[in-house]
Amino acid sequence: MFTMHKILETYIPIAEVIAKTFGQDCEVVVHDLTVPQNSVVYTVNNHVTGRKVGQSFDHLITEVLLSQNFTNDFSANYYFQTEDGRMIKSSTLLIRDQEKKVMGALCINVDTTAITENINWLSKMIPANPNQFPKPVPKQENLSEMEHIREIADELIDKIIGDKPLEKLRRDEKVEMIRFMEEKGVFLIRGTIDKVAEKLNISKVTVYSYIEEIKGKSSSSEKVV
Incomplete structure (x- = not known):
């Protein structure tokens, strides 16, 4: 049994409204980073990546903190692949407590399978112009x-x-x-x-x-x- 911090409880309605707005392909996960080994405390549409309460974070350091796009406590629109090969578009926002210390994170994971299938179908109707993900830019140290x-x-x-x-x-x-x-x-x-x-x-x-x-x-x- 995991007890959720009061601050994190306020993010549950936010998680729910995001998931309801973007549908079944949008997973939202709330992390309690005061317990890193069991940081997941809430999930919506967890069929997207299979995240479960009690699991730990995965991409917080490699795709968020060390990302070129990390600014103002968030990193938006980075990608990772699931074990079955699906491409997930993700964004992560850090959550701070009253003392301004990082104590949690709100993660949004969107399964791009349906979008990709539709793009592939549309691309057959127009001249080919392959669009690749931009190459990652090395993070400049500040x-x-x-x-x-x-x-x-x-x-x-x-x-x-x-x-x-x-x-x-x-x-x-x-x-x-x-x-x-x-x-x-x-x-x-x-x-x-x-x-x-x-x-x-x-x-x-x-x-x-x-x-x-x-x-x-x-x-x-x-x-x-």
Whole structure:
């Protein structure tokens, strides 16, 4: 059972009206980023990507925080593919609490399958003029913006590690936390290795060794048929 923060509850009507406006191909997801490993707290039309309450975020870092289009706490109109090959058009808005700290996110995911099928049908009726997605533009580093992103990343790291006494954390628990961060792209943000090492009271070398161990296990499992 997940208890939803009062601030996030105010986004439920917004999620519902967005989904009702754009129909069954539009999924809306509300995340509670104070619990990163189980951030999904509300979904509408979750058949689009299969998001379920209790799951964690997927694209927050790679497609939002590190996106060229991330500004004013949102990134609009980025794309990702589902496991079955459908193209999803997505937008994410960060949600802040009374102290202006990031505590949640509102994500809109639109299945473009029907739109693409109609475009393909229409394209047969006119001269061919293939229209490709624009190539991603490398994000230009801006010092104030990078500080803003690092602040959000630091808050995520704090929430992932939690407040359990470090002396009671087993090695496998630390490895699992680092595995989650690696999987979600946390370490793509500059300075996060240092932050995690400091928070877990271990060396940077140890963090790197854990990451290599995790990648090694992942590579081994991929080779199993």
